Amino acid sequence: MKLATYQNMKIFIFLLLSSHFAFSVKHSLKYITTVSSGLPDLPEYVAVVVVDDDLVLYCDGSNKMIEPKHDWVKKVYDNDPHHLEYYKITCFDEEPPYFKAEVNRLKRRFNQSGGVHILQRLSGCEWDDETGEVIGFNQYGYDGEDFLSIDLKTETWIAPKQQAVLTKLRWDADKARIKYNQNYLTVIFPEWLKNYLAYGRSFQMRTELPSVSLLQKTPSSPVSCLSTGFYPHRASLVWRKDGEELHEEVDHGEILPNHDGTFQMSVDLNLSSVTPEDWTRYDCVFQLSGVNEEIITRLEKDRIRTNEGKSEIRGC
Structure with missing residues (x-):
């Protein structure tokens, strides 16, 4: 799927923070990370956790702020504090400098000096609660164009653009990175998704009249x-x-x-x-x-x- 262009970034984030969709047999857990350069009105690093297209966690890594979006989500983290701690370490310490360096690297690779640039990552899994099938995904987009995505079957990365080939070759050779992705996308994330669903089912199945x-x-x-x-x-x-x-x-x-x-x-x-x-x-x-x-x-x-x-x- 295409990731949002930077021209629509404000609309994209607004809709993302507000969206709620139908509860279905196929469930999904999505981690959406957005790193911007040249947009003074937006944080440089924003990450969200989305369950069945319902926002459950928002993180502003630039301002060191993390916010569960529902009371039932807080119960998830109260029951498993290491889960929330993982998000804090990832969002506050590890990923912001890494993604910022990646944006600078891509700007040089695309021969860009200034302007507005957006790097996004969409990772997570889909789980069918009837068949038990799990599909993991991890893909990157740069300035609204697909840049890299993982193929778990072949244990390689797909590079749709010439500028992504260098990264593909480097990541293909990093077998530890492939195994890390396989473990999170097909084992850890599905378990986290089931945990979210167990706590959030009553919230997502509710009805409220207007x-x-x-x-x-x-x-x-x-x-x-x-x-x-x-x-x-x-x-x-x-x-x-x-x-x-x-x-x-x-x-x-x-x-x-x-x-x-x-x-x-x-x-x-x-x-x-x-x-x-x-x-x-x-x-x-x-x-x-x-x-x-x-x-x-x-x-x-x-x-x-x-x-x-x-x-x-x-x-x-």
């Missing part, structure tokens, strides 16, 4: 139905007229993350051709996956939040 609000900027603006605070992200939000879902005069927004790990979404309804007498024929309907009951909000004047007043319907 609050639903009707918003309108001006009397001539579309009415926006906003639902916020729901989890998981598998949800629908639609406008219905007389019980039938509308597809015209409707504008669906994207599902967006909230800072607390929940989600929000909105859908706008254009009322320019609707008389006030017909407003009550319209409903905004929210449906969360796994929950039978719908949250239905009738389009009524006194429920619309404007600059002058507000009304809110809370899911229960």
